[in-house]
Amino acid sequence: MIRLILPTARLRESFLESLFEFESPAARHGYGTRSTSDEQLQDPSGFADWLAQREAYADPTTQMPEGLVHDTVFWIVDDTAPDRVLGSLSLRHELNEALTMVGGHIGYGVRPSARQRGVATQALRLALDEAKSLGLQRVLLTCDEDNPASARTIERCGGVRDEAPDGIRRYWIELSSPLSRGRR
Numbered sequence: 001m002i003r004l005i006l007p008t009a010r011l012r013e014s015f016l017e018s019l020f021e022f023e024s025p026a027a028r029h030g031y032g033t034r035s036t037s038d039e040q041l042q043d044p045s046g047f048a049d050w051l052a053q054r055e056a057y058a059d060p061t062t063q064m065p066e067g068l069v070h071d072t073v074f075w076i077v078d079d080t081a082p083d084r085v086l087g088s089l090s091l092r093h094e095l096n097e098a099l100t101m102v103g104g105h106i107g108y109g110v111r112p113s114a115r116q117r118g119v120a121t122q123a124l125r126l127a128l129d130e131a132k133s134l135g136l137q138r139v140l141l142t143c144d145e146d147n148p149a150s151a152r153t154i155e156r157c158g159g160v161r162d163e164a165p166d167g168i169r170r171y172w173i174e175l176s177s178p179l180s181r182g183r184r
Contacts, residue, residue, distance in 0.1 A: 002087060003082075004130065006072035010049050011085055015075065018085040018111040030108040031088040032057075032073040060093065069094050072130070076090035076110065076123045086114040090129050093134055102168055104140035105131060120153045128157060130156055132175045141171045 005016065019041070023027050024141050032054055033041060040046030056062045057074040069092050076087040087110035092099060099105070110120045124141075131139050141159060143150035145167045155161075159171030 001079045002086075002119060002126065003077050003079065004123060004126045005049055005077055006093060007073055007075055007167065009044075009048065009051060011077075011083060012044070014083060014085040015088075016041060018087060021069065021111040021113060022109070028088075028109055030073070030090045030106075032071070032090050046058075067098070069096050069099065074127070074130070076108075076125075078119070078121060085111075086119050087095065087111055089123055091127050091130055091134075093136075095140060100140065101165060102142050102163050104142045104145070105136065106141050108141055115149070116148070121156050124153055124157045128173060128175060138172055138174045141173065145169055 009039070016172040019028060019031060019033065025033070025038070033050070036050050036053075039139065041050060054073050055066070057070055060070055062070065064070060071090050071092040074089045074091065075083065075085045076088060076089060087108060089106065092103070092105045092107075095105065106124065108110075108120060108123060108127070110123070128139065142164065143154065147169075151169055151171075152175070154169075154171045156182050158173045160173070162170045162172055164170035
């Protein structure tokens with residue numbers, strides 16, 4: 001069974017393995033590492049700093065840097081191998097102007113070796129429950145136009161396509177929708 005867990009130093013090596021399976025840092029959607037270098041994450045103290053930042057950004061009382069919104073990063077694991085990070089997911093508590101165009105409330109990435117097994121769909125459904133617990137009534141998700149796998153995942157979870165800039169697909173998911181709840 002797929003679960004979302006908060007990042008932990010205990011799974012640092014598995015997280016890094018997951019991270020480095022991606023062809024480029026730009027493909028690491030939902031990992032919450034854009035402001036941290038790979039070198040920092042590989043260093044135990046740099047990783048500890050990143051964990052502290054992730055915890056602070058999830059706390060609604062934290063004063064956020066300009067241009068950023070509160071978000072909670074979750075790691076995706078499976079009960080059959082709970083020490084292997086399959087991917088990561090970022091749940092943004094609100095939208096700003098940039099996220100309204102590209103990014104949305106939820107970004108996710110599944111390591112290439114764990115794809116085509118329904119991991120993303122199950123993780124997204126769990127994230128929708130988390131979004132609902134934050135009081136959100138609907139969430140926005142986006143994906144690149146040339147990413148049909150992500151588009152199918154979002155559509156399976158109830159995503160309804162909306163207008164978007166060239167090269168991007170935008171979807172809204174109503175959190176009261178039966179599809180967004182899905183089967184676990």
